[in-house]
Amino acid sequence: MQSPTPAPRATGRPRSAAADAAILAATREALVELGWSKLTLGDVATRAAVAKTTIYRRWPGKNELVVDAVAELFDELRLPDRGTLAADIEGVVLQFAAILARPEAKSGLMAVVAESTRDDALRERIRASIVDRQKRLVLEGRARAQTRGELPPESDPGETARTVDLIFDVVAGAVVHRTLVSAEPADEEWVRGFTRVLLLGLAGASQTA
Amino acid sequence: MQSPTPAPRATGRPRSAAADAAILAATREALVELGWSKLTLGDVATRAAVAKTTIYRRWPGKNELVVDAVAELFDELRLPDRGTLAADIEGVVLQFAAILARPEAKSGLMAVVAESTRDDALRERIRASIVDRQKRLVLEGRARAQTRGELPPESDPGETARTVDLIFDVVAGAVVHRTLVSAEPADEEWVRGFTRVLLLGLAGASQTA
DNA sequence: TGGTTTCGCTACGAGTCGTAGCGTAATGGC
């Protein structure tokens, strides 16, 4: 998914998979050292030891390249089994915060989100390769909590989808804002407080709905 | 605060205040039409009918200019008095969402936040002219709710500060994520659901703290 | 009127962009 494989031809010289990996790694390295605005594709090409034209053959431009480079970071996310819903959420939020604290994720992710406000294709690329890809964590967590009896089973599937979207916006948004705008670490203490508010709110909302 | 007034000299030709306003307005206009990445200071100068050098005399660069141009948008925020805490919060969140839905706010704000991950001075500028400036809304809302008896009075001031920060991260973060990443409107229905979760969470957390 | 600062304008070197053209390398089909 991270490689822009365009229906590989049966004939001709095949594209180097090593080049893909080298380019994406070089992109992250350049994000760390230079940040978004000073990152140039010429520099990435030099770091990756490939020609600049090779990058342009595979990605439309800087935006799409950075999306793919950052997306790989979030594939590390796992839903831990800590026994309770609250502990599970705390665990995954802490992982999310740890990834977002890395400089290559910070400067890259926000920049492409900013660009995506004027580029529908780019926003779709972000949603597909980052956001929707991780929504599985929310679904898994809910299912596990329902098995434990911590959450009532959902009847209305539409309502469930809305709730999942709300949770995702709140969790991702709060961690991002805390990390990037407030510039405070989303450490264990903060995550505990945040998780308590979120869970109490969700429990109360599902009762009085 | 939005004008970079550098201790006005007693002598010499004074800086044109009209030029400041024209430059900031031209910046917002360019943000709408071009977006962040294609915005150039030369273009802004042409739109504002000033020389490019005039802009460089007043702002260090594109980043700081856009921060000031966007900051003015958020000064419109008011805390409405709708009678209950929930209604007040819904009102201000809706205003916040309306501002964030405007293209000049979207593309500008996220871009400077991205840049601020590698520029401490820029992040401080954002905090001072946008974030902290609006934190007054949270404080006013809490005070009003305590007068109404909807919230218990706070004893520990440190705990209060932490709670205000948490609220701000959750509210701003969730609305931003909903608007920019999920690309769904933060309309009345969504805001109602979000506010309910937030208030129930805060009420429960303050009881069991 | 003289001193001071800003303004608009022009011009400049430096750097980046994205593309084109070329010869070479690596595949599969015959």
Place this chain on the structure above:
DNA sequence: GCCATTACGCTACGACTCGTAGCGAAACCA
């Protein structure tokens, strides 16, 4: 083994933006 096909590295290119310098004119104060 040979050929068609595609990817690759390299070089060069015009177009554009950047941020700064220098100039004469304009606007203010004493």
